[in-house]
Amino acid sequence: MTLEATVEAKLEAARADLASRDGVLIAFSGGVDSSVVAAMAYDALGEDAVACTARSETLPEAELEEARTVADEIGIRHEIVSFSELESDAFVENDDDRCYHCRTMRLGEMEATARELGLGTVCDGTNADDPGAGHRPGLQAVEELDVHSPLLAHDISKDEVRAVAAHYGLSVADKPSMACLSSRIPTGLEVTEERLTRVEQAEALLRQWGFEQFRVRDHDGLARIEVAPDELERALTVEFAETVRAELSEIGFEHVTLDLHGYRTGSVSPGTETEPGTDEPVVEDAFAPDPESDD
Structure with a gap:
């Protein structure tokens, strides 16, 4: 795929930036953003670029397998480190800053691995x-740990990221955003392995049934299914209702519901945005949309 001149110039600048570094480790989820950074880094540095995926209870097994696949597509060395966010009381508490605690732990694992491998820079x-996408506490961790963000540094937007992914021929170029499993649990409700496991199993079932953009939110045993508007008609059938109720009941949900608003990112987390024309924040309720990252 041929890139527009402005995007090509940004890509060249980002590659030159990465090439100037003394080895790079990429915090690699297999989403489109981190995959593009990995492709650029491998392009610029070859064997001095390493993709690293942090494996924990909040990462679906299917996402780990896709990360392996995309790393193979790129040709980059792929390391997997294991840890548990559930060892952190601050993370388990699941307050407004859950993503900050999660990202701090994940990037801490990345930094330790980079040191072991003799790589000078961690990228995300x-x-x-x-x-500018609302309440994003995870970005604070990126700043505090001095992680380099080449897409941000070179003003590469999400649409441009997807164009670069297509340019590299990556299979995830059009992949929908996929936040970690803890984002399915409402703020204030503890993150537990039981809740994470039943959400992962429920979402695996919806994927098997052919849905592409969806979430299963766990409201303390009540499953709230969100599917994209263009897929909603397939969910509004008696056959689907009976099947999903039976299957999700078997994996531990006491009640199963379908959200008629459809899929919305961050719909169980509080968002903070600015009231138009003022500097006053608008604090949404627990079901208000709030952007999720795919990395």
């Missing part, structure tokens, strides 16, 4: 659209 997939 934050893109140019992310800082």
